Amino acid sequence: MAIRHPERIDRLIAASVAYDMEGMQPDFIAFLPQLTPELFVGTPFEEEWRKLAPDPEGYPAVVEKLIALEFEPMAWGEDVAEIEAPVLIIAGDADTATLEHTVEMFRLLGGGVMGDLGKPLPASRLAILPGTSHTAVIGQAELLHSLIEPFLEGETPKGMFD
Numbered sequence: 001m002a003i004r005h006p007e008r009i010d011r012l013i014a015a016s017v018a019y020d021m022e023g024m025q026p027d028f029i030a031f032l033p034q035l036t037p038e039l040f041v042g043t044p045f046e047e048e049w050r051k052l053a054p055d056p057e058g059y060p061a062v063v064e065k066l067i068a069l070e071f072e073p074m075a076w077g078e079d080v081a082e083i084e085a086p087v088l089i090i091a092g093d094a095d096t097a098t099l100e101h102t103v104e105m106f107r108l109l110g111g112g113v114m115g116d117l118g119k120p121l122p123a124s125r126l127a128i129l130p131g132t133s134h135t136a137v138i139g140q141a142e143l144l145h146s147l148i149e150p151f152l153e154g155e156t157p158k159g160m161f162d
Helices: 026-034 044-052 056-069 077-081 099-108 141-153
Strands: 012-015 087-094 125-133
Touching (some): 012 141, 044 056, 077 099, 087 099, 087 141, 099 125, 125 141
Parallel strands (some): 087 125
């Protein structure tokens, strides 16, 4: 949405994302051929889908689409650099994308600069959750809320020289 329809985006929260397959963990790339719908049966993801989805029986079709997406080409660095809306990137320190890739995405969005020198901080933010894998990010609602709410409200923590 932020790339194709920027006029519809005021702020963006991107959790456990990548902009290029080159930034994915080697173990994840090696695992991709083993992805099957059966791996998702009986998972908390299925349980929540069946509770919340308008079509609880549509779960297998959604899983098929999610698996197909993993094999779509992805090299959006130039597009990411053009996003004007503030972005909150949230990743686990053991996520599918490498930490280096996540930091590079933050830099493409104007982040990674020195604060505390009287200049405004970049609009985008980066949060790395400790001890957190790709699928564990969504299980930390309280922590996510503490990061997301101030971002959506446009609040920026004040530094010593602000």
